[in-house]
Amino acid sequence: MKNTDLVWDLVDAKAKDFCDLSDSVWDTPEVNYEEYRSAAAHVARLEAEGFRVTRGIAGMPTALMGEAGEGGPVIAILGEYDALPGLSQEAGVAEERPLVQGGHGHGCGHNLLGSGSLLAAAAVKDFLAANKMAGRIRYYGCPAEEGGSSKGFMVRAGVFDDVDIAICWHPAAFVGVNNPISLACNELNFHFSGRASHAAATPHLGRSALDAVELMNVGVNYLREHMPLTARVHYAVTETGGHSPNVVQARATVRYLIRARELPDLLELVERVKDVAAGAALMTGTTVRSEIISGDANLVGNTPLEALMHTHIERIGLPPFDDADRATAAKFQQTFTTADIKASFARFGLKPRSGVSLCDVIFPPESGDGTIVGSTDVGTVSWVVPTVQMRGATYAIGTPGHSWQLVAQGKLPAAHKGMTQAAKVMASTAADLFGNPEAIAAAKADHAERLAETPFVNPIPDDIDPPLPANLYGADNGR
Incomplete structure (x- = not known):
C-alpha cells in the first residue's frame, strides 16, 4: 500500500x-x-x-x-x-x-x-x-x-x-x-402465431395466439414449484394481437425474464420454459418462436x-x-x-x-x-x-x-x-x-x-445483436 x-x-x-x-x-x-x-x-x-x-x-x-x-x-x-x-x-x-x-x-x-x-x-x-x-x-x-x-x-x-x-x-x-x-438471467420474447377468425361465427376456424400466451403463463406458474428455490421468473405480455374481443387473435408476444443463482441452472431453466411454450403452442394449434434479447451471468x-x-x-x-x-x-x-x-x-x-x-x-x-x-x-x-x-x-x-x-x-x-x-x-x-x-x-x-470445473458459457448467443432502440419495446425492462 x-x-x-x-x-x-x-x-x-x-x-x-x-x-x-x-x-x-x-x-x-x-x-x-x-x-x-x-x-x-x-x-x-x-x-x-x-x-x-x-x-x-x-x-x-x-x-x-x-x-x-x-x-x-x-x-x-x-x-x-x-x-x-x-x-x-x-x-x-x-x-x-x-x-x-x-x-x-x-x-x-x-x-x-x-x-x-x-x-x-x-x-x-x-x-x-x-x-x-x-x-x-x-x-x-x-x-x-x-x-x-x-x-x-x-x-x-x-x-x-x-x-x-x-x-x-x-x-x-x-x-x-x-x-x-x-442471479444469472436471460430475457426472451416468445412470439406466438395463430389464425384469425370471427370469434362468434367461426371460432372453430381460429387458432388463438393470445390463448397460447395465457396457457404458457399458467404452465410456467405451475413450473415454479419445481424450480430451484433461488430461481425467479417474471413476465409481461407485450403484444396481445389487438383490442377486439370478437376476433380470434392471430399473434401475441410475451416477454420472460428468467433468473437462477448459477449459470448452468439458468441454462437448464430456460430450456424448461421453452418446453412450456412449445406445449402451449401444441395445445392451441399455434406456432411459437423464441428469441433471446439479453442475458447476464452470475x-x-x-x-x-x-x-x-x-x-x-x-x-x-x-x-x-x-x-x-x-x-x-x-x-x-x-x-x-x-x-x-x-x-x-x-x-x-x-x-x-x-x-x-x-x-x-x-x-x-x-x-x-x-x-x-x-x-x-x-x-x-x-x-x-x-x-x-x-x-x-x-x-x-x-x-x-x-x-x-x-x-x-x-x-x-x-x-x-x-x-x-x-x-x-x-x-x-x-x-x-x-x-x-x-x-x-x-x-x-x-x-x-x-x-476450473464450470467453464464459461456466455448467456448471450453469438447470433444475437445488442438490443439497440429499434429492437426494444420501450426499453422498460430494468433489472
Missing part, C-alpha cells in the same frame, strides 16, 4: 468536476442504448483528463473506453450511466414530484456510478504518472445495464481479453465490499481482491456525512415503510436500528444471506476477468431501489460524498495492485480455481 494515500488527494482535487459530471448526467436521463448525451459527457471528461478514447466499442454507439499509461498490467474500472423509464423526479424533495410526466430518471444511481468510476480512473492515471509506474488504467463506459446487458456483448466482442483486473462499484445505503452473489467472487478492497475501505472510513445530510435523509425515511428500512439493513447482514438515517457502519465481507439480490451484467465480466465490486453509501437507509426517492437523492451532498468515498476506495485498490504483482497473481489464481 506504499504511497497509495497520494491517490486519495488526487481524488479530492478532482472531485468537484466529477460531481458536476454526475449532476449533468442526472439532468439528462437516458435509457438503454440511448445514452448519447451521457456518453458524450463522459468522453469530454476523458479527453479533458488526457485519456486515449475509443468510441462505439463492441458495435454499441454509447459504449466507450478511455485508456492511460503504458506497458505493465491492465486494470479496468467499469462505469454506467443509463437511467430508468417512468421515474422523472425533482431533485432534493421528499415527495413525489415528476419533472416530466412519464419521463426518465436515475432510479439506480448510475449518474453517480459512471462519474465515480471515471473519477477513480482519472486519479489513478495521475498516480501512475507521478510515480513513473508501468501500467494501464482503463475506464469502460458501459451502457444499458438496466436490461440491455451491454457488458455481455462487450465480453463477447473480446474487449476485456487483455484486462488483468476489473474494479467497479454501485450506489447503496451502506458501505462495504459487495457480496458477490447475483457474479464470480474473488477472495484476494475482496480482502484487499475491504482493507482500503477500512483505511478510508465512512463518507463524511454531517448533521444536515442525516436530517435530509430522515425526511426521506418518512416516505418509506418499516419493511423497506428493515430490508435495507438485512440486505447487508445488519441488525435493524431505529433513528439511523444514513450509513454509520462498514458492513462485513460476505454479509447478508444472499436472498435479496438481482441481476447485473458485471457478472458476465467476472467470468472472464478477476473482478471486485464495492457498495458506496449515497442515499438514505431504506430507500427502495428503482424509486422516485432514489432519483430525488441523486444530486444531494450526501450522494456526492458517497461517490467520492467510493472513488477513493477504487483508486487506492487499483494503485495498490499496480505496485503489487503478487496480488494480481493471487487474484488470477483464485479466479482460475473457481472456473
Whole structure:
C-alpha cells in the first residue's frame, strides 16, 4: 500500500468536476442504448483528463473506453450511466414530484456510478504518472445495464481479453465490499402465431395466439414449484394481437425474464420454459418462436481482491456525512415503510436500528444471506476477468431501489460524498495492485480455481445483436 494515500488527494482535487459530471448526467436521463448525451459527457471528461478514447466499442454507439499509461498490467474500472423509464423526479424533495410526466430518471444511481468510476480512473492515471509506474488504467463506459446487458456483448466482442483486473462499484445505503452473489438471467420474447377468425361465427376456424400466451403463463406458474428455490421468473405480455374481443387473435408476444443463482441452472431453466411454450403452442394449434434479447451471468467472487478492497475501505472510513445530510435523509425515511428500512439493513447482514438515517457502519465481507439480490451484467465480466465490486453509501437507509426517492437523492451532498468515498476506495485498490504483482497473481489464481470445473458459457448467443432502440419495446425492462 506504499504511497497509495497520494491517490486519495488526487481524488479530492478532482472531485468537484466529477460531481458536476454526475449532476449533468442526472439532468439528462437516458435509457438503454440511448445514452448519447451521457456518453458524450463522459468522453469530454476523458479527453479533458488526457485519456486515449475509443468510441462505439463492441458495435454499441454509447459504449466507450478511455485508456492511460503504458506497458505493465491492465486494470479496468467499469462505469454506467443509463437511467430508468417512468421515474422523472425533482431533485432534493421528499415527495413525489415528476419533472416530466412519464419521463426518465436515475432510479439506480448510475449518474453517480459512471462519474465515480471515471473519477477513480482519472486519479489513478495521475498516480501512475507521478510515480513513473508501468501500467494501464482503463475506464469502460458501459451502457444499458438496466436490461440491455451491454457488458455481455462487450465480453463477447473480446474487449476485456487483455484486462488483468476489473474494479467497479454501485450506489447503496451502506458501505462495504459487495457480496458477490447475483442471479444469472436471460430475457426472451416468445412470439406466438395463430389464425384469425370471427370469434362468434367461426371460432372453430381460429387458432388463438393470445390463448397460447395465457396457457404458457399458467404452465410456467405451475413450473415454479419445481424450480430451484433461488430461481425467479417474471413476465409481461407485450403484444396481445389487438383490442377486439370478437376476433380470434392471430399473434401475441410475451416477454420472460428468467433468473437462477448459477449459470448452468439458468441454462437448464430456460430450456424448461421453452418446453412450456412449445406445449402451449401444441395445445392451441399455434406456432411459437423464441428469441433471446439479453442475458447476464452470475457474479464470480474473488477472495484476494475482496480482502484487499475491504482493507482500503477500512483505511478510508465512512463518507463524511454531517448533521444536515442525516436530517435530509430522515425526511426521506418518512416516505418509506418499516419493511423497506428493515430490508435495507438485512440486505447487508445488519441488525435493524431505529433513528439511523444514513450509513454509520462498514458492513462485513460476505454479509447478508444472499436472498435479496438481482441481476447485473458485471457478472458476465467476472467470468472472464478477476473482478471486485464495492457498495458506496449515497442515499438514505431504506430507500427502495428503482424509486422516485432514489432519483430525488441523486444530486444531494450526501450522494456526492458517497461517490467520492467510493472513488477513493477504487483508486487506492487499483494503485495498490499496480505496485503489487503478487496480488494480481493471487487474484488470477483464485479466479482460475473457481472456473476450473464450470467453464464459461456466455448467456448471450453469438447470433444475437445488442438490443439497440429499434429492437426494444420501450426499453422498460430494468433489472
